[in-house]
Structure formats: C-alpha cells, structure tokens
Amino acid sequence: MLLPGKGPTPGALTVTSGDETRTLDQPYAAARVSRPGSVSGQKTSETEVRQTFGPALEAQPGRPVSFYLYFLADTDEFTPESKQVVTQLFAEIARRPAPEIVVIGHTDRVGSVPYNDALSLRRAERVRDELVKLGIPKGRISVAGRGAREPEVRTAEKVAEARNRRVEISVR
Amino acid sequence: MKFPMIFLALPLALTIGVLQAGAAENAGQIKVSKGAVQIERSGQRTPAPVGSVVQQGDLVITGADGSVGITFRDNSLLSVGPDSVLSIDRFVFDSTTHQGAFESSLKQGTLAVVSGKLAKQSPEAMKVRTPAAILGVRGTEFLVRTGSVKD
Numbered sequence: 228m229l230l231p232g233k234g235p236t237p238g239a240l241t242v243t244s245g246d247e248t249r250t251l252d253q254p255y256a257a258a259r260v261s262r263p264g265s266v267s268g269q270k271t272s273e274t275e276v277r278q279t280f281g282p283a284l285e286a287q288p289g290r291p292v293s294f295y296l297y298f299l300a301d302t303d304e305f306t307p308e309s310k311q312v313v314t315q316l317f318a319e320i321a322r323r324p325a326p327e328i329v330v331i332g333h334t335d336r337v338g339s340v341p342y343n344d345a346l347s348l349r350r351a352e353r354v355r356d357e358l359v360k361l362g363i364p365k366g367r368i369s370v371a372g373r374g375a376r377e378p379e380v381r382t383a384e385k386v387a388e389a390r391n392r393r394v395e396i397s398v399r
Numbered sequence: 400m401k402f403p404m405i406f407l408a409l410p411l412a413l414t415i416g417v418l419q420a421g422a423a424e425n426a427g428q429i430k431v432s433k434g435a436v437q438i439e440r441s442g443q444r445t446p447a448p449v450g451s452v453v454q455q456g457d458l459v460i461t462g463a464d465g466s467v468g469i470t471f472r473d474n475s476l477l478s479v480g481p482d483s484v485l486s487i488d489r490f491v492f493d494s495t496t497h498q499g500a501f502e503s504s505l506k507q508g509t510l511a512v513v514s515g516k517l518a519k520q521s522p523e524a525m526k527v528r529t530p531a532a533i534l535g536v537r538g539t540e541f542l543v544r545t546g547s548v549k550d
Binding site: 238243288325373 | 474496534
C-alpha cells in the first residue's frame with residue numbers, strides 16, 4: 228500500500244502480478260494480490276496501517292539531513308554562516324546511531340561535464356579533509372561529486388552562479 | 400593432466416573476482432536493530448546490531464520480537480517488522496549520476512520503504528518483489544506485507 232508522501236509529490240507505486248498491473252497514486256491506496264495474476268484495489272486507513280506495520284514503521288531509520296557550506300570568493304575559508312552550520316552538523320552527527328556523512332560537491336554550469344564532475348569531487352574532498360581535521364573519523368565519511376546535475380538555482384548553460392558552487396554534507 | 404587443471408582454475412578465478420567486486424562496496428547500514436535480527440551472507444548467519452553493513456546478496460532476517468531499519472547508500476530507507484525475511488538481490492548506485500538499480504524481495508513479513516535517489520532518478524531503478532507480485536517505485540513511501548494465514 229502507498230503511504231501519504233512527506234515530499235511535495237506523492238509519487239506512485241505499480242503492483243504487477245502476471246499480466247495485471249495496478250497503479251497506486253493516492254494516499255492509503257492499497258492493492259492485494261491474493262493469487263498470482265490477480266491484483267485487486269482497496270483502501271486502507273491509518274489505524275489498519277498502525278496495526279499491521281507498527282513495528283516496521285517504528286524501526287524506520289531517521290531521514291538523512293543535509294547541510295550546505297559556501298565559501299568566501301577565491302578562498303578556502305567558510306563564510307561566517309557556514310561556521311554555524313558546522314556546529315549544527317556536529318550536533319546532528321552526535322544524535323544519530325551509527326552516523327555516516329556523505330560530502331557531495333556541486334558546481335555551476337560553467338565548464339564541461341567531465342570538468343565539473345572532477346571539480347565537484349575535489350570540492351567534496353576538500354571539505355572531507357576539513358571535517359577529518361575537526362575530528363570526524365575518516366572512515367565515516369564518503370565523498371561524491373554531482374557536477375552541475377543538482378543546481379540550487381536553475382540557470383542556462385555557461386552561467387556562473389555562486390549559489391550552485393556549494394558542498395552538501397548529508398548526515399544519515 | 401594439465402588441461403583439466405586449467406579448466407578448473409579458470410572458473411575459480413572468475414568466482415573469486417566476482418565475490419571481491421561484490422564485497423567492495425556496501426549497500427547500506429543498519430541504523431535500528433531491536434530483538435532478534437540476523438544477516439545471512441554466504442550461508443552464514445550472524446547477529447546484526449546497529450552499525451552492521453548490508454551488502455548485495457544478503458538476507459535480512461528478524462525473529463518474533465525483531466525489527467530492523469536500514470539506510471542504503473542512495474538514501475533509501477527500508478525497515479522490516481517481526482518474522483520477516485528480506486533479500487537484497489541487487490544494489491548498484493552511481494553517486495555522481497544517481498543511476499543504478501535496487502532490487503529486493505520480501506519473502507515473508509512486513510516492510511516499510513521510503514525510496515531514495517535511485518527511484519527519484521529513474522522510475523525503473525527500484526523494484527520490490529514478493530512471491531506473487533513485482534512493485535515498481537516512482538519516488539514514494541509504501542508498505543508491503545507478504546502472505547500469512549491472516550490473508
């Protein structure tokens with residue numbers, strides 16, 4: 228069954244058995260497959276969900292949270308706001324079981340795809356090194372470079388945009 | 400005698416290569432573990448406390464009092480309730496492009512899913528199987544129960 232989504236778009240789930248497919252795209256829509264090839268639609272409720280799925284839902288891990296760091300132009304200094312973000316980041320890490328940190332670099336759309344992929348990874352690695360200096364074990368941190376694929380602000384190609392030159396630190 | 404030796408050695412070397420490639424990267428990590436929770440890997444069952452890694456090919460098994468929550472590398476969150484068996488059939492995630500595949504099977508029990516970056520990138524990427532059905536995921540949260548007498 229589909230749960231009411233927490234994001235802006237509810238998404239959808241397709242249930243296929245044999246030749247039959249049913250699409251669930253409403254909160255609490257449900258499908259039952261009583262035997263292979265037979266998919267029947269039904270509606271469920273929060274009460275029913277709690278009864279059947281209580282323990283599974285209670286075991287859900289905390290949702291990953293992202294922090295963003297911005298740099299002063301032409302330096303490797305964080306902006307003053309970013310220094311506060313580091314404090315929040317440490318608090319978030321401290322309250323999670325088995326915390327993992329993923330440092331994800333992003334670029335604007337100046338430069339080629341391979342160039343931006345490499346640049347975003349370099350930015351992420353630099354922030355990773357900073358976090359290690361601040362005392363986070365290196366083994367808990369992984370790095371990724373998303374290039375220009377996930378802009379904070381949409382721009383045309385070749386546009387320099389400071390808000391997209393950022394590093395995201397995801398804690399999960 | 401030399402020929403049979405060579406033929407035997409080649410598949411063996413290939414097998415080892417595949418196993419190492421599979422073990423190189425973890426698929427996810429256990430964040431919540433209550434009651435009896437085990438991971439079966441290569442036929443061996445071990446307890447799975449918080450912090451245990453989950454890999455492609457693992458079976459995650461809970462007892463009557465067990466429940467477990469796993470965060471995967473693409474930020475998918477899967478949690479299972481008591482008396483459940485979840486198989487991690489395939490997990491491939493490219494952290495640059497967000498392309499890959501996440502296929503799992505709920506053999507028995509209850510499962511709660513919050514899909515992650517793979518399903519957001521491509522509606523074909525994430526699939527959950529049950530003995531009777533295949534679920535395709537387009538960025539969403541859902542629940543699955545696989546047959547019991549009550550059904």
